Structure formats: structure tokens, C-alpha cells
Amino acid sequence: MGRMATEEYKLEQDRVNWVVSQIKAKIQSVSAEYDKAHAEMKLVQQNYSANTSVNYIEVDDRIETSAELQQQRALASRLIENESIIKSQLETYETLQQSPYFGRIDISDPGEAETEQLYIGTASLTDNDENFLVYDWRAPISSIYYNGTLGEVSYETPAGQQTTELKKKRQFLIQNGHIESMFDTNETVGDEMLQHVLGQQNDETMQNIVATIQREQNDIIRDTRSDLLVVQGVAGSGKTSAILQRIAFLLYHSRKELEADQIVLFSPNKLFSHYISDVLPSLGERNMRQVTLAEFLSQRLQGLNVETLFDRYEQSVDLSAEQQAVRDFQESATYMAAINDYCQQLKPADFQFNAILFDGRVFFSREEIEAIYQKLPDVHPAERFLRTKNVLIKRLKRRIASEAKAKWVSDTIDQLSDEAYHDLLGGKRRHDFQQLDDEVAFIARKIVTRRLRTVYDAIYNNYFLDPYRQYSAFMAQLKLPASVSSSTFAERRQAFNDAIEFHNCPLVDAAPLLYLRDLLTGGGQNFAMKHLFVDEMQDYSIAQLQYLHQAFPKAHMTFLGDSQQALFRSVQRPEDLLNELKAAFNVHRPRLLKLNRSYRSTYPITTFAKALLPDGNDIEAFNRDGDVPKILISADEAAAIKSINRELTRATATQGTAAILTKDLDQAHDVYQKLRHLRQDVTLLTDTDRSLPKGVLVLPVYLAKGLEFDTVICWNVSETNFNDDRLLGTLYTMASRAMHDLVIVSIGAASPLITKRELPVGSLQIEHELSN
Numbered sequence: 206m207g208r209m210a211t212e213e214y215k216l217e218q219d220r221v222n223w224v225v226s227q228i229k230a231k232i233q234s235v236s237a238e239y240d241k242a243h244a245e246m247k248l249v250q251q252n253y254s255a256n257t258s259v260n261y262i263e264v265d266d267r268i269e270t271s272a273e274l275q276q277q278r279a280l281a282s283r284l285i286e287n288e289s290i291i292k293s294q295l296e297t298y299e300t301l302q303q304s305p306y307f308g309r310i311d312i313s314d315p316g317e318a319e320t321e322q323l324y325i326g327t328a329s330l331t332d333n334d335e336n337f338l339v340y341d342w343r344a345p346i347s348s349i350y351y352n353g354t355l356g357e358v359s360y361e362t363p364a365g366q367q368t369t370e371l372k373k374k375r376q377f378l379i380q381n382g383h384i385e386s387m388f389d390t391n392e393t394v395g396d397e398m399l400q401h402v403l404g405q406q407n408d409e410t411m412q413n414i415v416a417t418i419q420r421e422q423n424d425i426i427r428d429t430r431s432d433l434l435v436v437q438g439v440a441g442s443g444k445t446s447a448i449l450q451r452i453a454f455l456l457y458h459s460r461k462e463l464e465a466d467q468i469v470l471f472s473p474n475k476l477f478s479h480y481i482s483d484v485l486p487s488l489g490e491r492n493m494r495q496v497t498l499a500e501f502l503s504q505r506l507q508g509l510n511v512e513t514l515f516d517r518y519e520q521s522v523d524l525s526a527e528q529q530a531v532r533d534f535q536e537s538a539t540y541m542a543a544i545n546d547y548c549q550q551l552k553p554a555d556f557q558f559n560a561i562l563f564d565g566r567v568f569f570s571r572e573e574i575e576a577i578y579q580k581l582p583d584v585h586p587a588e589r590f591l592r593t594k595n596v597l598i599k600r601l602k603r604r605i606a607s608e609a610k611a612k613w614v615s616d617t618i619d620q621l622s623d624e625a626y627h628d629l630l631g632g633k634r635r636h637d638f639q640q641l642d643d644e645v646a647f648i649a650r651k652i653v654t655r656r657l658r659t660v661y662d663a664i665y666n667n668y669f670l671d672p673y674r675q676y677s678a679f680m681a682q683l684k685l686p687a688s689v690s691s692s693t694f695a696e697r698r699q700a701f702n703d704a705i706e707f708h709n710c711p712l713v714d715a716a717p718l719l720y721l722r723d724l725l726t727g728g729g730q731n732f733a734m735k736h737l738f739v740d741e742m743q744d745y746s747i748a749q750l751q752y753l754h755q756a757f758p759k760a761h762m763t764f765l766g767d768s769q770q771a772l773f774r775s776v777q778r779p780e781d782l783l784n785e786l787k788a789a790f791n792v793h794r795p796r797l798l799k800l801n802r803s804y805r806s807t808y809p810i811t812t813f814a815k816a817l818l819p820d821g822n823d824i825e826a827f828n829r830d831g832d833v834p835k836i837l838i839s840a841d842e843a844a845a846i847k848s849i850n851r852e853l854t855r856a857t858a859t860q861g862t863a864a865i866l867t868k869d870l871d872q873a874h875d876v877y878q879k880l881r882h883l884r885q886d887v888t889l890l891t892d893t894d895r896s897l898p899k900g901v902l903v904l905p906v907y908l909a910k911g912l913e914f915d916t917v918i919c920w921n922v923s924e925t926n927f928n929d930d931r932l933l934g935t936l937y938t939m940a941s942r943a944m945h946d947l948v949i950v951s952i953g954a955a956s957p958l959i960t961k962r963e964l965p966v967g968s969l970q971i972e973h974e975l976s977n
């Protein structure tokens with residue numbers, strides 16, 4: 206290990222130069238190709254717009270033109286696709302030109318005398334004879350680079366397992382075509398390169414980590430077997446990074462069967478979505494779909510305001526022990542199982558059917574709908590519901606047919622303008638009808654159908670079932686476990702009813718309610734989604750995860766989280782969690798992986814952060830130098846603001862990112878208002894923000910989930926402000942956002958969460974400030 210002899214270095218730089226020259230040549234030829242494709246595209250577009258301006262007087266002409274137009278359109282879209290393929294190729298070459306590769310492995314296959322040298326980069330590159338100059342990091346052979354120590358190694362290929370001998374492993378840092386550093390290592394991926402990468406300053410968006418993926422991370426990235434992969438990883442261990450590289454890997458691995466939009470990631474907030482948005486494009490892949498749980502639930506509960514996790518966190522009213530027990534119950538798999546049982550056994554008379562109204566009058570009465578349901582055979586509830594729907598539509602059609610004979614309809618027809626009449630004829634023509642009467646009857650049905658559109662929509666959208674009343678009825682008949690008091694549960698049910706009255710839906714009820722609705726009406730399932738990722742899974746209840754599984758029944762699941770970062774929730778052992786999920790999901794190949802090494806923060810920061818936790822010993826700090834975290838005890842708020850300002854001036858002098866994290870939004874507002882008078886570069890972030898502006902940011906901790914900053918200042922971790930054990934996860938999340946510097950501010954005595962812990966000597970620097 207260590208820096209290499211100059212001669213070796215020169216040889217490698219020569220190779221880099223040679224590869225770069227090959228890339229340059231490729232860029233030239235592809236650019237020419239691109240220009241050609243672009244010109245072709247332009248031509249078709251011009252042609253297309255010339256064609257679209259032809260006049261439409263002759264009806265038969267119109268048909269011909271539209272066939273021609275369709276052809277043109279197809280041609281145009283093929284050209285657009287072609288152009289975008291060439292463009293992304295060009296982009297790949299341009300990235301490779303800066304840094305063609307980051308690794309080299311020397312291998313010798315059994316029985317062969319020769320040693321082969323393979324270079325590994327973010328994308329593959331071949332010369333004109335199809336020889337690999339650079340291997341894609343996701344190629345089967347590249348796994349050796351991440352997994353193998355020197356000596357005999359094996360790797361998976363589509364043709365089965367192969368073995369080879371790994372003779373050398375070399376890492377490079379190449380920038381602008383220049384080798385900045387290079388190391389030989391016999392470890393998986395050596396620490397020196399990692400030191401170098403991690404020591405750098407934070408960017409506005411996350412970077413890919415392909416050059417330095419660690420062995421445990423590689424296991425997550427390349428797992429293609431598991432149908433449920435649960436990752437418990439400590440703060441800063443690379444969970445989010447692993448998700449993104451895994452997606453890139455899967456897209457490569459199943460190039461033919463998998464598209465980026467068949468992958469969905471549930472992310473903690475919008476800032477986070479923006480933060481990670483560059484990683485996949487930097488690897489030449491399209492981004493997956495991203496959604497927050499709140500967005501997903503609200504979209505499915507249209508017309509209701511679904512309480513967000515943040516709303517709930519903000520109002521974290523101290524729940525009584527009984528209320529907590531009710532919440533735990535409602536978030537459990539048992540509760541979801543009870544819903545399933547209820548739906549399977551629901552008697553027709555217990556269905557909460559709604560009458561369908563038209564113009565304020567009953568069109569289909571409750572009794573009629575119930576009678577239809579009652580008469581149907583006792584099949585699966587969703588199936589029976591669907592058949593009910595079909596009967597209703599049939600009856601609607603019959604009523605339309607008879608209503609079409611009504612006098613008001615013929616009166617309406619008499620008064621139709623020619624234009625309106627033709628409009629109603631739609632695609633039909635005069636000679637489509639045998640007699641004029643038929644045509645008039647057709648128009649009459651059209652008129653009535655249009656008028657009764659709202660009835661049709663109501664049937665189509667399942668409005669004849671009231672899922673809210675049904676859910677409430679479910680709660681009313683539920684047999685409660687011993688831990689739950691019936692009066693507290695009755696209060697909870699009342700709270701749900703009241704919320705619905707005001708078009709609100711409590712978060713705890715959203716997933717169970719949707720589950721019930723989907724089971725009874727047979728909707729809400731997306732069979733096209735092939736992979737479901739959940740980041741920060743500790744903020745989801747089992748019930749919510751179970752609903753996601755129900756909503757994406759065909760998706761492989763990868764759930765990642767850190768139980769220690771739970772906000773206002775008790776910590777659960779990952780093994781228990783996996784077992785619970787396994788039972789609830791009925792999966793075949795579950796797997797639990799752990800990441801214990803933390804890369805984000807310096808050694809002193811991780812050492813301090815882990816000391817806060819009762820089970821912090823599992824956390825392994827990555828060895829990177831830095832200052833010891835500091836706690837500033839101020840006498841009052843004004844003094845605290847002043848000292849923050851001083852710290853910020855120091856922190857921003859180095860161009861780094863700095864964030865002040867608060868317990869909740871109110872405090873973020875407050876700090877922002879005070880600080881704004883002292884400096885111009887401060888921004889307050891709220892949950893509608895989608896990007897991270899430059900300068901100093903003030904934000905509540907839950908919006909900082911998954912993010913990182915060079916300097917973090919934790920606001921007012923005092924005895925009074927952090928006086929609850931349940932805030933430990935909050936404090937730990939705050940502290941673990943810091944990459945290089947961590948400052949904790951406390952007005953008055955510090956929180957017992959810090960003072961009661963036996964912190965290792967010298968792990969925290971304490972400064973008392975007197976008021977002035």
C-alpha cells in the first residue's frame with residue numbers, strides 16, 4: 206500500500222492519456238452522428254408542421270391526412286428516441302473523458318499463464334475491435350473489485366459461478382484526465398481512497414459512490430435473490446447511497462425487463478428527493494419514481510387532507526399510556542389482519558352502502574343496492590362488489606333507454622343547432638343508420654347519457670359504498686386486545702369520525718382505511734411496479750408497510766432504516782422487525798443486512814453521537830480527523846443567537862454548507878427571525894421546499910432526514926427543551942447530519958440526554974457563556 210513509484214505512476218498516466226484519446230475520437234464521431242440525427246429530426250418536424258396546416262374541408266381528405274400524420278408522428282418519435290440515445294452516449298463519453306476509471310484488477314484464470322488487467326469505471330468502453338478498455342462497475346467480473354481480497358476469488362456470471370485468481374487491486378482518483386492519486390490494496394476497497402473522498406466538502410446534491418463501495422454495501426447493491434431485503438444501517442452508513450447504486454445495478458442487470466419507472470422509492474420529504482436526484486443520471490441511468498408517503502396516501506384519499514408525519518410530529522401531544530397503546534395497536538399487523546377478516550366475513554346487511562343521487566333525488570336507493578348485493582353468489586367480496594357495480598350500470602342503461610323516449614328529450618332534439626347535432630353524432634355518419642328514426646333514437650340516448658353522466662361516474666368511482674362509515678363500523682365491532690382499553694379506543698373512533706366530518710384523515714387511520722376500501726372494492730393495486738424501496742423505514746408503521754405491499758403486490762421490497770433515528774417512536778430490534786414483516790407479508794426469501802460503519806461524520810462526531818445511545822457500541826466510526834463537537838451553554842436566547850452567528854461566520858468562511866436544526870417548525874421560525882437581523886444569508890426551509898439554497902439553512906430536524914451538511918448547529922438542546930427520553934432519536938438524528946463540524950447550543954443547563962450519559966473523556970468540548 207501507499208504511494209507508488211514514479212515509474213509505475215507514469216505507466217498508468219500514459220494509459221489514461223491513451224484511453225482519453227480514444228474517448229475523444231469517439232466523442233468526435235458520435236457528435237457528427239448527433240448533428241446528423243438532429244438535422245433529420247428538424248426536417249421531419251418542418252414537414253410535419255407543413256402538413257398539419259392543410260385544410261380540412263373534405264372529410265375524406267381528413268382521414269387520409271391523419272393517416273399520413275400518424276406515420277410522420279411515429280417517425281418523429283423514433284427519431285427523438287434515436288437522438289436521445291446518441292445524446293446520452295455522448296454524455297457518458299464526456300464523463301469518462303474526465304475520469305475514465307477508478308479501479309484496476311489483475312486476474313489470471315485457472316490454466317492460463319497470462320495475467321489480464323481489467324480497468325473498472327462508471328460505464329463500459331470498448332475500442333473499435335470490441336476490446337474492453339473499461340468495464341462497467343456492474344459487470345459480473347467487476348464484483349471482484351468490491352468483494353475480493355487477493356488470492357482465489359469467485360464471481361457470479363449468467364453462466365454460473367467462475368473462479369479466478371486476483372493478483373492485484375489498484376485504486377485511482379482521476380480528475381480531468383489526470384491521476385490525482387493511486388493506491389494498491391489487498392483489502393476490499395481500501396480506506397485511503399475513502400479518506401480522500403469523505404474528506405471533501407459537501408455538495409448541494411448527493412454523489413455516486415461507485416469508486417468506493419464497501420463490501421457490506423455491495424451485498425445490498427447486488428442482491429437479486431431476496432424478495433424482502435431489510436437493511437438496518439446506522440446513521441451515515443450509506444443506506445441511501447446503497448439504494449441508488451442498487452437501482453443502477455438492477456437496471457443494468459435486467460436491462461431488457463426493467464424500466465426506471467417500474468421502480469418506486471418512498472422518500473422522507475421533497476428536499477431529499479431533490480438531494481438525490483443527480484446520482485442515477487451521473488451513472489447514465491434514468492431516475493426511478495419518487496413519492497412521499499403523504500403524497501401517496503393523499504392521492505388515494507382524494508377529497509381528504511391526510512395528516513402528515515410532520516403534522517403529527519409537530520403536534521406530538523404527549524399521548525397518555527392508554528392512547529399510546531391504541532396507537533401501537535392501530536399500527537400493527539394484527540390490526541390489518543383484523544381488517545382483512547372483517548372484510549372477508551362482512552354480511553351484506555352490514556355493508557355501508559350509499560344511495561346514488563341525481564339532482565338531489567334518490568336514483569338508486571340503499572335498499573336497492575343492498576338487494577342487488579344480497580342476491581349475488583357468495584364469492585370474494587371484491588368480486589361481488591364488482592358484479593354489483595355491473596348490475597348497477599346495466600340498470601342505468603335500461604333507465605337511459607326508457608328515459609330517451611321522454612318528451613323533454615324530443616323537445617331538446619328539436620331545438621338542437623346543426624352543430625350540436627353533429628357533435629352528438631360523434632364518429633357516426635348518416636349512412637350508418639338504416640332509418641332516420643334510428644338516428645334520432647341514437648341522439649336521444651346520447652342526450653340522456655350525457656345528462657346522467659354524474660350517476661355513471663358515481664357508480665364507476667364506487668361512491669355507492671361509504672368507506673369511512675364502513676371503517677368506523679369496523680372499529681365499533683372490533684374485539685380489542687387486553688392492552689387496549691375500550692373507552693380509549695371508542696374515543697379514538699370518535700376522533701376519526703370527527704376528522705372525516707371536516708375532510709381530514711388522521712395518519713394512523715389512512716393505511717388501514719385504504720386497505721379496507723381496496724379489499725371491499727377490489728381496486729388500488731399496481732401490478733406493474735417491480736421494485737419498491739422505502740428509505741427511513743423506521744418512520745413507517747407495520748400497517749403502512751403492509752399497505753404498500755398490498756398496493757404493489759408484484760414488487761420486490763427493499764426497506765432501509767435506522768431504528769435509532771425514530772422520531773417519537775420506541776426502538777425495535779431489526780430481527781423482530783424482519784420476523785414481523787415476514788409473517789405479515791408472506792414472503793419466501795427475506796434477508797436482513799446490517800451496516801454498522803458510519804462514513805458521513807468525522808471520528809470525533811460519530812464517537813460523540815454514538816455515546817448518546819444506550820446501544821451505541823455497535824456503531825463503528827470511520828477514522829477521519831476533525832474537531833471535537835462543542836456545546837455552548839448560553840444564559841439566554843439573545844446570547845445563544847449571538848454565539849450561533851459567530852459559529853456561522855467561522856463555518857461559512859470555508860464555503861461549506863451549514864444548517865441549524867431545530868426540534869420543530871416553531872423553533873425554526875423563531876431562530877430564523879432572530880438571525881435574519883444579523884446576517885443576510887439565512888433561509889428558513891419548510892416542507893413545501895424542494896431544493897436546498899446556498900448559505901445558512903434553518904430547518905426542523907424531520908426535514909433534514911437523510912441529508913447532510915458540513916456544519917450542523919443543534920438548536921437549544923437544553924434541560925427544558927429536550928426533557929423527554931423519546932427525543933433521543935431526534936437528538937441523534939440532528940447530531941448525525943454533521944460531516945465535519947458539530948455545535949450544540951443550549952440555553953441554560955444542557956439536556957439530561959447529554960448530561961446523564963457517561964460521555965468518554967474529551968469527546969465533547971463545553972463552553973459556558975455568561976450573559977452580557
Ligand SMILES: Nc1ncnc2c1ncn2[C@@H]1O[C@H](COP(=O)(O)OP(=O)(O)OP(=O)(O)O)[C@@H](O)[C@H]1O
Pocket residue numbers: 399402403412414417418419422438439440441442443444445446447767804805910911912913941
Ligand atoms: N462507500 C462509500 N464511499 C464513499 N462515500 C460513502 C460510502 N458510503 C457512504 N458514503 C457517504 O457517506 C454519507 C452518508 O451516506 P448515506 O446518506 O447514504 O447514509 P444513510 O445511511 O442513508 O444515512 P442516514 O440514515 O443518516 O440518513 C454520504 O455522504 C455518502 O456519500
